Every structure is written in structure tokens, then in C-alpha cells.
Amino acid sequence: MLVIPCPHCGPRCEIEFSYGGQAHITRPEDPAAIDDETWADYVFMRDNTKGVFLERWVHAHGCRQWFNVARHTVTYEILASYETGAKPPKLDFETQV
Amino acid sequence: MTQSFRLPEGGLIDRGRRLGFRFDGRDYMGCAGDTLASALLANGVHLVGRSYKYHRPRGILSAGAEEPNALIQLGEGARVEPNQRATQIELFDGLRASSQNRWPSLNFDIGAVNNRLSRFLPAGFYYKTFMWPASFWMKYEYIVRHAAGLGEAPRERDPDHYDKTFAYCDVLVVGAGATGLAAALAAGRSGARVILAEQDSVLGGSLWSGSGETIDGEPASDWIAAARTELEAMEEVTILTRTLAYGYFDHNFMALVERVTDHLGGEAGALPRQRLWKLRAKQVVLATGAIERPLVFADNDRPGIMLADACRTYVNRYAVRPGKRAVVFTNNESGHLAALDMAAAGIEVAAIVDLREDPMGPASERAEAAGLRVVPGSAVIGTRGDRRVRQVQIARLNAEGTQALAAGETLDCDLLAMSGGWNPSLHLFSQSRGKVRFDAGLGCFVPGASAQAERSAGACNGTFGLNDCLAQGFAAGQQAAKDSGVKSGRKSAAAPRAQNHDFLPARWCWEVPSDKPAGRAGKAFVDFQNDVTVNDLKLALREGYESIEHVKRYTATGMGTDQGKTGNVNAIGIVAQIQGREIPDVGVTTFRPPYTPVTFGVFAGRDVDGLLDPARKTPIHPWHEQAGAVFEDVGQWKRPWYFPKAGETMHQAVNREVKAARDSLGIMDATTLGKIDIQGKDAAEFLNRVYTNAWAKLAVGRCRYGLMLNEAGMVMDDGVTSRLGDAHYLMTTTTGNAAPVLAHLEEYLQTEWPDLDVHMTSVTDQFATVTIAGPNARALLAELAGDMDLSSESLPHMSIRDGRVAGIEARIARISFTGEMSYEINVPASCGLALWQALMTAGAKYGITPYGTEAMHVLRAEKGFIIVGQETDGSVTPIDLGMDWIVSKKKKDFIGKRSLTRPDMIKTDRKQLVGLLTDDPKEVLPEGAHLVEGAVSQTPVPMLGHVTSSYESPNLGRSIALAMIKGGRARMGQSLQAPLANGKTVACTVTGPVFLDPEGTRLND
């Protein structure tokens, strides 16, 4: 069971959180203007990263805030957590893999 | 029975506290401090079970968690527990236990015929035999389940209770042998918060197995006592005995199970039987010790064949002689230590058969000096004895140790003590994802690089000398405390000191040579619990299973509850030997939690019955109960399903309720509907984005039905939202979806539209909601709502007003899910019951009739209203439902809009909502029935769709159904067939989904 650092509440047990998949996928500004394939990519397609992955979590049984986490999908090490809307911290994605 | 094998003095037992127990129906006596195994041995009982597959007689092999043979059915009735290791069951007065896997009795077992038939039961037998045809499996399974397997699960409800607790510490030390105690002392002295977990009832570990050890010049037992006293005096140190760390998970999360009252026997009283510790440690010190390895030779599994160090433990810790005349078989110094201690305890040691050409080492020298007979360069190549070993066959080996020369002498004995070296207990280390490496000198795997904040020390780290263990444990404890961030001002004393007694030198001989060709000698077991022999491994390799992971699965080596504690390294060594590879190239299989089995009860803890999934009840629930309502579960809610009167069937009750709502007046508890209060100046814009229809123009005091989609365009929820003020809305959701809908809204608000000024909170629990429906609903409300104007001009359909009903402050919404004139009255939850009672009293003159969810379903189906989750299943769009009228064409965007024009979504053969009328009006289609076109001869028959809702409609005097049918709207009037599971086929006709009052005149009078 992971320890997840909520940017608002501090480190808490994984059981307080729900997972939200890949982070930094922005909803298209004007969905009507994009073709079917681009839209389907947005709705359905996600990366399956081996290494550092930027992902969303929500502190469902806490402050109920969404935030982002940089987690290594092999070691499960959590390298950073940051608020929704913030830029990801500078991480060496290559050497972490 | 007398304890005729009990030594007159010594040991960690209390001879003054004699405990009676029963095993397989016979009564015995033991002493406080015994395990079931030591007490049985004290009474001369070795045969305690039959093996898993061949039903061979098996005895006690070990003195600890690694026991593969002595698996016991402990207790009786509801408290029976299978597969308990006799070596770890603390004896208590009145203990009841029985052997497993034997029928009809342990001494005479019919399944033992498997042993004779073993040529036909090779590894992979089950896979080969039952692969085809599949239907045969049903037959075989019955036989196999009875012939193979372990104990029996209890059939009754567990009468005990269990607890769970969370804990946090700086340093967790697992194992309280010499190494662990040293680590805990060092960490504790530095001021760290320490938890010391020990699976045994006492601290000291293997120190109790030895004899004459001293630490810092004191007898080991005194040092253990002093260490405990010192640790107990430290405020930040917690000692958990009888506590097994069984699982090592991510981020230094450790699961431990504490046996709180098991050792007391009988009722646990106020205390839990066991307690689950969910522990997060900043640093972990693993001091889990090592497990002795058996030797692999023909017929090495007879009762009376034991691990050498276990014999030593029984003599020194339990004051039990495991036999009268022993042969020791060893490839290292440990066998000699055991021989010396056994001889000192009065056991005749017939010989020490040593695989080494020239046994040299401190213990073998002492053995020689003590006049014990050592037979060097030799092996035990076979044993005799039915239910107990009585003779061993020995032979000299060639110089390379690869062949047995002609069989030599036979030795009579009732005990064969064997030592094949030592395996560090790497289970927790391996679970932590640490990588192990093979140490050729030690002949075992040792921890390599750590994956987590953890360090191994002592025997589990491949360090076997006592002095080295103490030094390493002490250093590990100190360093762990430091790494956990504890700043120590205190100066710690030096590590405790002792003598080193190593088990080396050794001669590795993975498969002991035999004088007979392969397959002719007796079975040489590698994994006792799973009944895997050397020949099984060879067969697996011959059949092409080369990877050790495949060999493991094909033969079952190292699987099950045993997890390869005694057998794994021998198996890997033998595979390496056969393949002509080095052990590191063969690799090691993964150890999985739990280390030893953990009972289900401890995972459940207090989360049973009402606490497992709490039932939510409305404030009106007591009235429903009194009225004899039958309830159904909707999510966690208990909702009245129907209200049967005396003698009424469900069918009669539902029909009566449905008729009453249409003809006069029905009343329903709608409290469970999800309610979300939404405020903020952008609330209307927000609703515009989350619902398919337009919200900007909804006036204050008006209500609107909305359909909510996910981004894939599929219907996820529906409900009515009311505008209470300029920037204030009340959204209702379906009962089961209240929490997911709120989460969905919060997600979009936070992650996509943080600029919107919108605030939300759930108010489901704050209001009670009562629906009154039927032609007399307005008359009843008028009577109780004072001077409130209920005319359609003042309060038209789909509008909401504040007022008072029966003197209670209320929000009254004119909304209908039945197609009747209907009001939803919302009052503070605490007034819900009072409102209901007032309505019931005043409504008596109209024959007011409470109706449940079933009648509600019929009423709405008559009107063709959907239920999300019944007509929809996550793959249904509003277009599929024929609800394009609610999908705004003008709005530029809302969640799911873009997906509605994806190519797959505009296909004309998508399943669409239609009505179905059976040709026979009395026939009610089963929900879920599939529909096909008539007279289809090809197979498979093309499926057109399925029935989603189906009822008898008392108002229409016939059955009605809703269905999702491919291209359904183009099939109006078409005749379809519903072939049922019972072979019958029901003919029906496709219609529109609205069966009653399509113009809605009943609503808008």
C-alpha cells in the first residue's frame, strides 16, 4: 500500500485515494472542431509507461481535491506530487527508468 | 499416557503445569511451554499425518514455521482450523486436534494406494488427464478433491472476533532471536520508536535450541531476560510476541498478525482472537533467521526422519528425546552439534553419516572427542520402516561424491536426524522486491540489493556465527534508527559479544547418490508438503519445462502454504545439477505472501454483518417496517419493495399499489434519491456543460429533467434539477449514483473548469422526501399546505415552491415519475416520519396507499420512462433511447456531445429502446430474454437485443415490456421471437415505449 503525499493534507495511506489515470490530458477547447480520431484519442487512449508516469489522484476520503503525482511504475516510488494545473517538476525521466 | 520421552530436567517448559490434550481421539499429557509437536514427541508420537498426494505416513520434520508434514486440524466444530503446523501450536489444557488427509484412519489409509500407483501419478498428471474432454473434469474433480488436498475448512460461522489496528514506527525489527534483540536494543537506545515482532511466544529464537551458549559472559537465557527487561523499560519500544510479519508490501508497509488469545484455548472473552497490524515503518530490520535444509535421498520422508537442528531444539528447548537410537546424516557441522546434544540427553547415537570425505570443524572434532562414531564420505541411500523409520541403509561414495558404491551396512534406529545446510529466510526480503543472489560458499541464496528502506541481518543475511549475528544486528539497529531520522544524543554501548559456531565447512550434494538406477530406488522427496520427488523434477525437465518458474508450476514445488521453505533450494540445486548449469543461472522463484497461512477472520476484522456494508435507512424506515414492507437493497439503501397486506402475494400487492396510484392516491418514500446542492454565479453554465439540454433559461422556481453523459457519450445518470434562486440549484440523482455523480461533477469542476464559480455539497441525508401521486394528490396536499396556491397557474407541472406541509417547513416540487399528478415534498430529515404520518392520516379518505419500488417501476414503465442501469448499461446513448428531444443542438459543447457523432454512434443498427407487446397478453417476458427474428434456421441465430424491463400492467390489463433492439425504431409492428431458457418461444410485437397517456393529460390538467 502506497503512501501518497496529498499537496493539501500531507502523506496519507493509499486507501484514502482514488486513481484518475494519466495526468496532463487537456480536454479539447472546441471538440466540434476536431476530427473523430483526435477526439477518440482524447477519450480513450492513454500511455502505458514503464518508468516515471505523471498521473492523477483524488483524495476521495480526505480533502476531495484532485492533484498530480509523478510515480515510477516499476519501483512504485513517488517522486513528486503537485496541484492540478501546476507544471510537473523537473525530473530526470530517462535515468529513472 | 505418560510422557515417556520427556527429559527429567532442563528446557523452557514448566513441569509443574501439566496440560491434557487429545489427538486423533487419544488423550495425552504435555507441559506448559510445549507446542503440540513437542508434546506429541514427548509421548513418543511421530506419525501425525498423511502426505498430500501419495498419502504416505508422515511425521514431524521440524520445530518451526517451515513444518511441511505435521499439518493439523485444530479444534472442533465452529472453531476448527485446518493446516495448522503442530510445531507452532502452543499447547493449552483441553486442546483437541486431529490429523489430516487420511481416511478412514491415520494408521490405515485407503488413499495410500496412490503410493503404489505412483507410476501413474507423475508430475503434471492432473493437467494431462483432465485436459480433455472438459466434461470429464466434473467426474474427476470429485475423486481428486477427496484423494488429494489438505485439511477441511470449518462449516460453521466463525464464533470469534478479530481486530485490526494501524501502527507507525521508525524501526520495525522482524524476529527476536539474538540478531533481532541486538538490533532492537541498538535502535531503542538511540531513542527511535521501535516495534519488535516475534512469531514465537518467547524472545530468543534459536538461542533456545542450542546448549551452553554465552553472551557477554552470561548464559544466553540470562542475556535474553536482561534484553527484554531493558526493552520493556523503553517508552518508545513495543514488543509483539506471537506476532507474525507475513507480508512485506510497497512503501515499507508490513502486515502482521498477532495471535492474541489462541494459546489460551476456548473462548476469547472480551479480547479478540487475533489482531491484524497494518504497520508503516520508516526502516525495517529483517532478522528472520534461517531454516535447515533436508537431504534428498530415497525414502527420506518416513516418520522419525527429522531435521537435525529440530532434534536439538526438542532436546534443549522442550526437554524431549525425539527417539531412543539416532542416526545423524549430514553434510556440514550442524549434524554433529545435534549429535552431541542428543548424546548428552541420553539418546544413543548409532553413527554420524557424513557426506564429507574428511569432516573437519569444531563440532565434528568435539563429536570425535566425545567418542561418537563418524562414518565419513558416506550417505544414507535408503530407509525402512512403515509408520516409523526403523533402519537406514548406508553406502560409501566415490571420491567425487557422484556415485554410491555398493550398499554397505544397515543401522537400526528410530530417529534419523539430517542436515543439508541452511537456507536464510528470504521470504520477506523477496516480497519487498529485493533481489537475491546465490552464495556458493554458503550453498544458499542470500539478500542482494534492497528495493525498499530495509536491511537484513544475521542468519537471514547469510551470517551464521553468533558473535557475527550480534554485531550485525546491533549495527543494523543503530543504522536503521539513524536512517529513520532519529538524532541520538545518547552514546550506545558496544554490541554484545559471543563465540562464533559456524556450520561450515560443508559438501554440497543436492541429490544424494543412490546405488540403484534412477527410478528404482524409493522416492526421494524434495518438497514434502506438495509431495514432489526428484523424479518429478526430472520428468518436468524431460518434458521440456526448462525455466525454474515452469518447473515450479508443473510440479508444484515451492507452492501452496509452504512456499518452499525447506524444499526450494534443493529443487533449484537438483535442476542445476541435471541441466549442467550453475545455480545462479537457474535462478530462484518468487516467494509470495503470506509467509505462513493467515486466517480469513483477521482480514474481516470487525467488518462483518452490519459493519461490512452499512445499511442506510430513511427516517421513515420504522414506519415501513411496522407496515410489514418487504425491502430491497438499492446501493446501501434499504427501500420498501412492496407492502403486502395479510395473505397477499407480491404480485397481488404490487397490482393493488399500482392501481391505487392511478385511480386515487399513492405515497412513496423517495428520500434515497441523491440530492446535490449547487451554488455559485456560474452554476447555470456548469449545468449546461454537464447535462445534454439547455439550462440558461430555466426560471427560478422551475424544474427540469436532465440526462448526464460521460465523455464517451454514454448515459450515466438522470434526474430533475430545480432552480431555487438566482445562483442556487438542487440536483437530484438516481439512488445508486449519488456519490459517483458528485465525484464526476467535482472532477470536471476541479480539473477542467477551475475558473467556474460553483460550489457543491451532498444534501441527500439532510432531507426526507415523500412523493404523493394520483388523481387525489392535489386535494390531499391542499388540505395540509395551508393557504398555498396549488393551481396549475401558480404551481404548474415541473415547478417548486417553499411552504409548510402539516406545519413542517417544506420544499414542494410538482414532479412526476409515474405520469400522474404528483408532488415531491422535501422536509428536514428529522421531520420525515411526522410528514409521512400526517399524509397517511389525512389521506385515509382517499384510500392512500403506500407503494414500493416495484410498483414505481411498473408505473414508470407504463409511461416508457427509463431507469438508468436497467434500460442502460454504460453502452447506451440518448439517441439509442429515443431521447434526442433532450439533446441540445444549439449548445456548442457538453460532456459527451462530441462522442455522439463518432461513426459508431450514428450507425442505424445500434440497439434502440422500443416497447414490446407479447401476442398473448398474459405472458410476461423474463427480463434479460433475448430477441430474434422468427423462423431463423441458421446458427448461431443473430441476436437482435434483449428485454430490459417487463411487467404485468394492471392499468392496461396486459403485460408490457421495454427492450433494446438493433435498429428497433425501424421495426415498429414487426413480430419477434423470444426463445427462453426453458425451450419455450414467446412471440411479441415491437411498439413504441409509451403505453399509457402518451399526451400526458393526466399530468397537466
Ligand SMILES: [Zn+2]
Ligand atoms: Zn488531501
